[in-house]
Amino acid sequence: MWIKKQSKPWEGRIYIAGDIEQAKQRIRELAYNQGMCVTVSLVDYIYTGGEEKGLVVGLIQYPRFEVDEQTLEKNLIFLAENLATRLCQKSFTVSTPNSTIYFRSDLHTK
Numbered sequence: 239m240w241i242k243k244q245s246k247p248w249e250g251r252i253y254i255a256g257d258i259e260q261a262k263q264r265i266r267e268l269a270y271n272q273g274m275c276v277t278v279s280l281v282d283y284i285y286t287g288g289e290e291k292g293l294v295v296g297l298i299q300y301p302r303f304e305v306d307e308q309t310l311e312k313n314l315i316f317l318a319e320n321l322a323t324r325l326c327q328k329s330f331t332v333s334t335p336n337s338t339i340y341f342r343s344d345l346h347t348k
Contacts, residue, residue, distance in 0.1 A: 248299035248307055250314040250334040255283065255292035256325030264324040265295070268317060273303025276317070295321065311336075 254261075258280055265276050277296040282289065297314045299305075305313075311334050318330050318341065329342045 243301040245299045245301040245304050248310055250297045252295040252318040252332055254327055254330040255290050261293055275300035
């Protein structure tokens with residue numbers, strides 16, 4: 239017999255350049271101590287004046303580890319910031335059902 243648990247759908251995504259294997263390892267480290275369900279996909283980014291390989295990282299409302307939407311968004315941004323540091327990226331974009339936010343580091347601007 240199957241036990242069902244249902245949640246209201248929610249999905250957020252991180253768009254970032256970098257190495258997929260390093261990203262997956264960092265996600266494993268972060269997910270180990272808290273319940274989350276994350277996907278990682280390779281993508282090619284084509285933009286005005288350039289092209290690069292990167293990742294789309296998805297986070298869903300996983301009924302097994304259900305949390306409120308504010309916590310999901312907070313976890314998504316925390317995950318994105320950690321990935322940016324691990325992947326040595328100066329920018330990334332986060333998309334949720336409510337908004338799309340571009341983040342740029344001011345670490346090297348003076």
